[in-house]
Amino acid sequence: MKLMEERIRKDGIIEDGDVLKVGMFLNQQIDVCFISELAKEFYRLYKDAGINKILTIEASGIGLACICAIPFDVPVVFAKKSKSNNMTGEVYSSNVHSFTHGTDHAAVIPKAMLGPNDRVLLIDDFLARGQALHGLIDLCEQAGATIVGAGVFVEKTYQKGGEEIRARGVRVESLAKIKSMSVEEGIVFI
Amino acid sequence: MKLMEERIRKDGIIEDGDVLKVGMFLNQQIDVCFISELAKEFYRLYKDAGINKILTIEASGIGLACICAIPFDVPVVFAKKSKSNNMTGEVYSSNVHSFTHGTDHAAVIPKAMLGPNDRVLLIDDFLARGQALHGLIDLCEQAGATIVGAGVFVEKTYQKGGEEIRARGVRVESLAKIKSMSVEEGIVFI
Numbered sequence: 001m002k003l004m005e006e007r008i009r010k011d012g013i014i015e016d017g018d019v020l021k022v023g024m025f026l027n028q029q030i031d032v033c034f035i036s037e038l039a040k041e042f043y044r045l046y047k048d049a050g051i052n053k054i055l056t057i058e059a060s061g062i063g064l065a066c067i068c069a070i071p072f073d074v075p076v077v078f079a080k081k082s083k084s085n086n087m088t089g090e091v092y093s094s095n096v097h098s099f100t101h102g103t104d105h106a107a108v109i110p111k112a113m114l115g116p117n118d119r120v121l122l123i124d125d126f127l128a129r130g131q132a133l134h135g136l137i138d139l140c141e142q143a144g145a146t147i148v149g150a151g152v153f154v155e156k157t158y159q160k161g162g163e164e165i166r167a168r169g170v171r172v173e174s175l176a177k178i179k180s181m182s183v184e185e186g187i188v189f190i
Numbered sequence: 191m192k193l194m195e196e197r198i199r200k201d202g203i204i205e206d207g208d209v210l211k212v213g214m215f216l217n218q219q220i221d222v223c224f225i226s227e228l229a230k231e232f233y234r235l236y237k238d239a240g241i242n243k244i245l246t247i248e249a250s251g252i253g254l255a256c257i258c259a260i261p262f263d264v265p266v267v268f269a270k271k272s273k274s275n276n277m278t279g280e281v282y283s284s285n286v287h288s289f290t291h292g293t294d295h296a297a298v299i300p301k302a303m304l305g306p307n308d309r310v311l312l313i314d315d316f317l318a319r320g321q322a323l324h325g326l327i328d329l330c331e332q333a334g335a336t337i338v339g340a341g342v343f344v345e346k347t348y349q350k351g352g353e354e355i356r357a358r359g360v361r362v363e364s365l366a367k368i369k370s371m372s373v374e375e376g377i378v379f380i
Contacts, residue, residue: 029303030252030266032259058249062220063266066253069222070260076220076253113219 001041004153004175005189007034014183018156026125026153027060035067038175042121042151043071045173049148051121053077055114055140057096057107057132065123068151072121077114079107079139094138097131107135109143116144127152127174130161137170149173156181157190191231194343194365195379197224204373208346216315216343220253226260228365232311232341233261235363239338241311243267245304245330247286247297247322255313258341262311267304269297269329284328287321297325299333306334317342317364320351327360339363346371347380 013021025031051072056065057079065076082093083105093108114120122136133150140147149171155162156178165172177190203211215221241262246255247269255266272283273295283298304310312326323340330337339361345352346368355362367380 023300024302025265028268028270028300030256030259030268032256032266033263035256036260059252059268059270062249062252063256063268066220066222066225066256067260069220070226070257073223075215076222078218078220078249078253080218080249110213110218112214 001038001175003034004038008154008176008187012187014181014187016183018181020154020156020178020181020187022125022154026064030063030067032063032067035064036070038153039068039071041175042068042123042173046072046121046149046151049121050119051148053114053118053120053145054123055079055109055120055136056123057081057136061124061132064125064153068121068123077109079109079136082106082108092139092142094135094142096135099129099131107132107139109139111143114139114143114145118143118145119148120145121148122150122170123152124150125153127155127161127165127172128159130159130165133161133165133170133172137165137168151175154178191228191365193224194228198344198366198377202377204371204377206373208371210316210344210346210368210371210377212315212344216254217250220257222253222257225254225257228343229258229261231365232258232313232363236262236311236339236341239311240309241338243304243308243310243335244313245269245299245310245326246313247271247326251314251322254315254343258311258313267299269299269326272296272298282329282332284325284332286325289319289321297322297329299329301333304329304333304335308333308335309338310335311338312340312360313342314340315343317345317351317355317362318349320349320355323351323355323360323362327355327358341365344368 345364
């Protein structure tokens, strides 16, 4: 999607260690007007899929998911990150490994917030190794919810996450697909 | 505001220890359509105040702030919670005490995201002892930003936060004001 690619070229900052910083418009500062335009694209792609809930993970997914929920007119649920994977009777819980931080945490949702009647769109900012999306898919499977698909703002296709998630049978739509990225060479989109 | 009070009566759960759980529509599950209606009220109250940025704190404030930003057509910035108050040259940082969790953390914003040209609306879900809002006000003062006011979804007026914030000269608008609350007696709104 040109709109997203142009914004990443303009305001994204590439750093050593395969880091793309988009905090000025997508993460810690959220350009709500711009994200609203991107939300229309997800709506165009998924409007006939009968979605009744959007699921994401804290923290950077929450704002994006809420803006995307507006054209769909559906609620958002976010998985909370917890240090321990304490599976009680009250919650669904899945372990998520962060390659960025070298840590593990649990993604947790109260059972009352997700169930077999839900048709879920997963929203997240980045798809690289896919750990967050794998965790959200696990939560949906535990709840018996139907996963309609995933909407991702930036996918790094040179990492395996997208391939793996699609191999699980989940439709993935990414607004920008990065084929390669380096401080020296810049970004190449697919 | 009747709309908010009715929803709290319908879906809020009072628990021992002065806890009001609104996770089914305001926090972990966000009723985006409902919050969009509440956002119109904040817009009515603040539309002539020249706001150009909305500021909140992770995690529960992010979704609400993004939905509220839509009628104002302004970006959202959220303060990240960090374990340590490491004030580097790159960020503004303020200590925030959580009475709920009995812990301290730093609220942190990169300097590039807040400055003297900003006219800021603070958004948060709850105002009780006011620690989060005090922290956000400190960040604005460090940045030289103008605080136009605060928009709060639920204020517990029997705690001192609202009084203190107003005594600092900050306009506070709360959609629901709780005068008293207990498991036995229920909620009394002002």
